[in-house]
Amino acid sequence: MGSEAVEKAFADIRAALAVLNAEVDACGSEPFSAADPLAGLADGTLDILAGAKEAEAGLAGLKARAAMKYADTAHALAPPGAPVQAQEMSITAEIGAVLAIGPRAASSFLVASHALDTTLPLTLSALQAGAISWQHALALADEAATLDPAGAAALEAHFLDPNTPRPATAATVGEMPAYRFKAKARTWRERHHPESIEKRHARGVADRRVECRPDQDGMAWLSAYLPAHQAVAGWNRLNALARAAQGPDEPRTLTQIRADEFAEAILTSGSNPAHSSAVRAQVLVTVPVFSLTGETDEPAMLDGFGPIPPSMARDLVANGADSFHRVLVDPRDGAPLEIGRTSYRVTKAMRNWLRLRDGKCPFPGCSNNSLDNEADHLLAWQHGGTTGISNLGQPCPKHHKLRQTTGWTPTPATKTEPPGWTSPTGRHYKSEHQDWEPPHWPESVLSAMPAGLNPGEHHNGQVPGMLPYPPMPGACACPAADLPYPEPPLEEPEDDNLIDLDDIPVDDPLWDDFYALPPVLPQDPMSDWDPIRDRDPALT
Numbered sequence: 010m011g012s013e014a015v016e017k018a019f020a021d022i023r024a025a026l027a028v029l030n031a032e033v034d035a036c037g038s039e040p041f042s043a044a045d046p047l048a049g050l051a052d053g054t055l056d057i058l059a060g061a062k063e064a065e066a067g068l069a070g071l072k073a074r075a076a077m078k079y080a081d082t083a084h085a086l087a088p089p090g091a092p093v094q095a096q097e098m099s100i101t102a103e104i105g106a107v108l109a110i111g112p113r114a115a116s117s118f119l120v121a122s123h124a125l126d127t128t129l130p131l132t133l134s135a136l137q138a139g140a141i142s143w144q145h146a147l148a149l150a151d152e153a154a155t156l157d158p159a160g161a162a163a164l165e166a167h168f169l170d171p172n173t174p175r176p177a178t179a180a181t182v183g184e185m186p187a188y189r190f191k192a193k194a195r196t197w198r199e200r201h202h203p204e205s206i207e208k209r210h211a212r213g214v215a216d217r218r219v220e221c222r223p224d225q226d227g228m229a230w231l232s233a234y235l236p237a238h239q240a241v242a243g244w245n246r247l248n249a250l251a252r253a254a255q256g257p258d259e260p261r262t263l264t265q266i267r268a269d270e271f272a273e274a275i276l277t278s279g280s281n282p283a284h285s286s287a288v289r290a291q292v293l294v295t296v297p298v299f300s301l302t303g304e305t306d307e308p309a310m311l312d313g314f315g316p317i318p319p320s321m322a323r324d325l326v327a328n329g330a331d332s333f334h335r336v337l338v339d340p341r342d343g344a345p346l347e348i349g350r351t352s353y354r355v356t357k358a359m360r361n362w363l364r365l366r367d368g369k370c371p372f373p374g375c376s377n378n379s380l381d382n383e384a385d386h387l388l389a390w391q392h393g394g395t396t397g398i399s400n401l402g403q404p405c406p407k408h409h410k411l412r413q414t415t416g417w418t419p420t421p422a423t424k425t426e427p428p429g430w431t432s433p434t435g436r437h438y439k440s441e442h443q444d445w446e447p448p449h450w451p452e453s454v455l456s457a458m459p460a461g462l463n464p465g466e467h468h469n470g471q472v473p474g475m476l477p478y479p480p481m482p483g484a485c486a487c488p489a490a491d492l493p494y495p496e497p498p499l500e501e502p503e504d505d506n507l508i509d510l511d512d513i514p515v516d517d518p519l520w521d522d523f524y525a526l527p528p529v530l531p532q533d534p535m536s537d538w539d540p541i542r543d544r545d546p547a548l549t
Contacts, residue, residue, distance in 0.1 A: 029057055052434055063139025069146070070137035073122035076104055080119065124150040128161050131169040135183070141169075144187030152194040160201065167197055178426050180439035186374045192315060193444055199308050199316035200446060206308050210236075210318040237314045238294075238321055245313070245378075247271055295365070296322040297448045304451035312364065313378030343445035344425050360384055363403040366443070370405035371419070371427035373438040377405035385409055387419045387428055402428045 031037050035050055042049025080100050087096050105115030125133040125146060132149045135141045149168070153161035167173055168182050168190075182190050199206055214236060222230040233240070251266035261269070296309035300319035309322035363384060370377040382403040388394030402419050404412065411417050416433030427440040 029061075033057060055434060055436070062142065066136050066139040066142050069143035070125075070133060072108075073118075073125050073133065073136070073146075076119060076122045077126040079104070080123075121147055121150045124153065128158055129153060129165050131165045135169050139183075140181070141183040142187055145182055145190055148187055148191035148194050152191070152198045155202070156198065157203065160203065163201065164194065164197060168194065176426060176442055178429060178439055179442040180373070180429075184373075184439055185441050189374060189376060189441060192376075193441075196310075196315045196444060205306050206316065207306060207318045207320060210321070236321065237311055237317050238325055241311055241314050294322050294325050296326065299449065299451050299454075301326065304453065305449045307449040312368065343447050344443075359398065359401065360403070362398055363401055366398070366425060367403055367427040368443050369441075370408055371402055371422075371430075371440050372404055372408040372411075373430060373441075375405060375408060377407075382406075383409050385412075385419075387422060398422075398424050 028037075032041075033054055035046075040046045040049055041053035083100050083103070084096060101112060101115045101119060104119060105112050108115065108118070110118070125136070129146075129149060132141070132146050136143065136146045149165055153164050156164060185193075202209070217234050217236070219231070219233045222232070224230055235243075247267045247270050250270045251263050254261075254266050254270075255263065259266070294309055294311050294317070296319065297305065297307050299305040300307045300309060301323060303319075303323070306319055308316035309319055311317045311322075363382075367382075368378075369375065370382050382405050385402045385404055386394045387400050387402055394400050399422055402422060404419075408417075412419065418431050419428035420431055420437065422428040422440075426442060429440045430438050432438065
């Protein structure tokens with residue numbers, strides 16, 4: 010029955026595909042909607058796409074399991090004493106021939122299939138259920154490849170275990186593109202890798218290089234493998250130069266201008282002197298204070314890239330930073346609470362908060378980093394929307410225009426959660442949230458803590474690594490954009506919801522309200538709250 014069952018199952022799949030193709034062609038037995046056939050067909054084809062995505066994932070999981078079962082049986086059938094390397098080559102060749110792929114692709118497929126079958130059971134189950142795609146599974150397998158079994162299990166549990174707490178408004182792994190998920194998985198790996206990021210980075214720096222790869226039509230790719238802060242700074246500078254060059258008389262696209270500026274920079278003594286001195290490369294880096302002082306080796310976060318060695322962050326701060334923004338974070342989960350006023354040349358505070366909250370354009374799948382995005386009212390100013398952080402988004406120029414010209418609309422946000430989006434068809438897509446983690450504490454600080462406050466101990470259900478502080482009082486949750494202050498005297502933006510925060514004077518009450526912690530009223534029972542002195546008595 011084995012072969013007959015397999016043949017019948019695939020015959021049923023082919024029959025189902027014929028039915029679905031007929032539905033796409035609007036040739037089914039009945040329309041999706043009798044009242045509005047065209048709108049029904051549009052909605053129905055989206056349902057078919059969603060179902061096809063799940064079916065493809067399930068088939069990918071089936072392929073991985075079938076490949077590993079074939080490999081196991083082939084090893085069992087091999088004659089005694091057969092060279093192991095020859096067996097592996099034969100198995101790879103057979104798999105490649107069946108799938109009509111090359112030997113390298115077949116080898117990579119077998120490596121990933123083996124990881125899913127042996128060390129990543131949650132990933133394989135999610136793939137078979139259609140919750141993630143093969144590309145998502147590959148991303149997890151790639152990031153787990155250099156981790157020990159315990160580390161690999163922790164990695165997939167963080168993203169796929171249903172018992173792992175996560176915000177209800179956050180997109181799940183399968184709801185974000187695989188390349189965006191790979192960036193999140195890479196961030197987790199960098200933070201939790203057993204080997205110091207400093208050592209791994211040193212090996213990577215030794216491998217820096219420039220490559221040239223031929224392409225079609227007399228073109229070629231010129232790329233460089235560089236330390237992250239150099240690559241990101243270079244990209245941000247090219248982007249700034251290209252933006253500055255745009256105008257009504259400039260026929261080139263932004264992409265073309267970037268390429269021209271890059272070519273000019275490497276083929277001449279530098280970019281156009283008319284504007285190069287006015288444009289500086291911008292790099293945003295978030296570094297834990299203990300890493301900044303050298304007391305821990307916790308990675309810093311480079312905007313638009315991810316984790317970097319703390320030594321790189323210290324170098325950026327010491328040799329390149331012309332402004333500093335103190336960010337108060339919740340010690341229990343690492344989420345930002347407030348951007349302080351006691352800093353050097355503090356400007357554009359709300360835009361900085363949006364960058365910290367979102368990390369990138371919040372539109373589904375977009376990876377445009379925060380330096381190129383625009384502040385935008387979620388509920389339009391003219392319709393009663395405030396200029397509080399919870400009513401602001403930071404879409405990239407393309408998706409800001411999409412919102413203004415189509416039926417795509419953002420959904421509500423909070424101070425720590427970016428907005429989701431609703432499409433013209435009414436489908437809701439969740440936002441991709443920042444993956445905050447509690448800060449690392451140096452041993453010298455932990456040993457000096459009073460009993461009951463050691464982040465590595467369990468207290469009242471708190472997990473290791475999170476301080477068991479009582480809930481933060483509402484009066485201490487900043488920014489203060491949504492607190493009962495008078496509306497700032499901003500004029501209605503001309504460009505619909507676009508907010509040009511650069512035009513707001515620094516002495517505007519908006520900035521004072523945003524930077525300063527809200528006044529604590531004397532009758533507030535938390536007015537003299539101290540997280541150390543007034544800890545939960547049950548913890549002592």
